[in-house]
Amino acid sequence: MLIEDLRAALDEFFKSKSFPNLNIEFRSRLIKNGLGFFPYGSGVLTNTNKIPENCYLFLGHDFGSVEYANSIMQSGEENKTTLRILLKELISRELKGEVFLSNIFMGLREGEKSNIKKFAAFENKEYKQLCKNFLEFQIESIKPFRIITLEQSQKSLFKKI
DSSP states (O other): OBHHHHHHHHHHHTTTOOBTTEEOOOOSOOSTTOOSSTTTSOSOSSSOSBOOTTOEEEEESOOOBHHHHHHHHHHSSOOOHHHHHHHHHHHHTTOGGGEEEEESSOSEESSOOOSSSOOGGGGOHHHHHHHHHHHHHHHHHHOOSEEEESSTTHHHHHHHO
């Protein structure tokens, strides 16, 4: 599957939706070099526009805040600790070309800086259902070899959605 096809599907899933404390504005490729979590980065760690088949799907919680996205637009690269540590581990295990990085929850937080705790939009059942549907679509489309959630707290979130 091509990354742009997945972005188009994301746009379709969330078309004309509005949720409190969440900016459902899927800015196309904020990150100049593409390296970063989907949808603001390409989700892949190699210079390609295709999601690897039979890959490891790494799921973060959500991309973060509008403020963080704006800083990425200025710098052109994602600089979160999660990504730096993950890259180091993937490279050491020679898995760089076999992964796709995405998030369980889509969109950008407004006014909240932490992307680890529950956020206001999470309480919206329609939002959670759309994220669940899109996550299922990603899994069905990508057909990952293995799915890995990056935070201990996400195990319970993943089961709930």
